[in-house]
Amino acid sequence: MNNKIINWFKYASPQSFYPLAGKMIPWFWALAAIFGGIGLWITFFAAPTDFQQGEGYRIIFIHVPAAWMSMFIYIVMAGWAALGLALNTRLSGMMAQALAPTGAIMAFLSLWTGAFWGKPMWGAWWVWDARLTSALILFFLYIGFIALQAAIDDPRRADKAGAILALVGVVNVPIIYFSVKWWNTLHQGASVSLTKAPTMAATMLWGMLIMALAFWMYSIAVALTRVRAIILEREAHTEWVKELPEVKGTGQ
Amino acid sequence: MNAILAVIRRDLLLAMRRKSEVLTALFFFVIVVSLFPLGIGPEAALLKKIAPGILWVAALLATMLGLARLFAPDHADGTLEQMVLSPTPLGLLITGKIAAHWITTGLPLVLLAPVLGIQFDLDAEALGILVVALLLGTPLLSLIGAIGAALTLGVRGGGVLLSLLVLPLYVPALIFGAGAVEAHISGLGAGGHLSLLAALLALAVFFAPWATTAALRIALE
16 A cells, blocks of 8 residues: 555656656557547448438537547646645646646637537527537636746746636636526527437447547647656756756757 | 725725826726727617626726736735735735725726616616626626736736636626626516625635635745
């Protein structure tokens, strides 16, 4: 038991996490490619054409996983932020910083693909539906987090300030979601509701789940790659970074 | 409690010595509200319908103008560091500062809003609800804004960044605040909206000074 605890904390240091992340990245990329391949095959060939929505519905295989990831990543980011504030570990702040751009891209992707889906289905690029609006605000929260971290020069202060913002944001996300929802229902409701999803064919569901797994693996791989870059940047003054084979050759 | 009152008194005194800053935010509010009819057209029915939203959005923006000044002058002359070092808990002093910010920027907006509401042909009852909603909502804006002000203290491009951080968090206040008046006009009754606004205020009174204090300690580290 005692050993396990020590093992966990061992990887809280950037120095020991850097090679570990390096070893894990190829695996996550490989998994992302495999799941993505299967998922895309189901998306384009195996899944039947929807009798109401035609071929256009196939964009939900990208849209739904992206929307899920945008929400998950914010929560994971806030989790790392809380850990960083509580335990004062450097790596936590770096992880939060590494996750933010991926989350922002996912939020943007979900909005963008949603617009592509909405145009043929609803006849409008955008409706002020509760989910769309709260996804947009989530995107703004990501942008705020990234902007705040970028504006502060001292990385330790940037981490902590970002952590507080992420935590304030994560408390606010449900409040924002419900307020937007009630706002929408008190106005005239949207003519097509996303919540009343038609029962889905099993192949479609499987396709979506496998695509979601592919998105997970991709997000982890990208976040780890980014966190390695952040570690190199911030720890550039240390001896162990200077000893790394990939740094040594460049002659700094 | 004495400490809070002392901080409020001090900040109000400072505000009175520099009246132009308070008045700028107030006139900004008046001008923004007056610009909307010019942009949209003088159709009375439409203006009446969007009046609560306009007044609320203008109130959000006007509150934000004052936020950058909430901690920056005290940070510049070292007062803030003395507050951190003082034996009184920093959270109390910060609560006092937020209260003073509300009295100098939020309260004038509340008092001025009915006058501007008349321009939009709101009836007396709707005006009353607008005032109540703003009375509950503007402290909420000051409280949430204080977190953003503390996070961006001494940061490059702090003013613009502040709006980016704070405006998305203002969404619930905007929805329930403007929604209260609209619900009243459409005959649904404003009670639910006002209760939710009060609930948000209660949450913010509890958590926001705490988060602001944490952010200030990081900024002063």
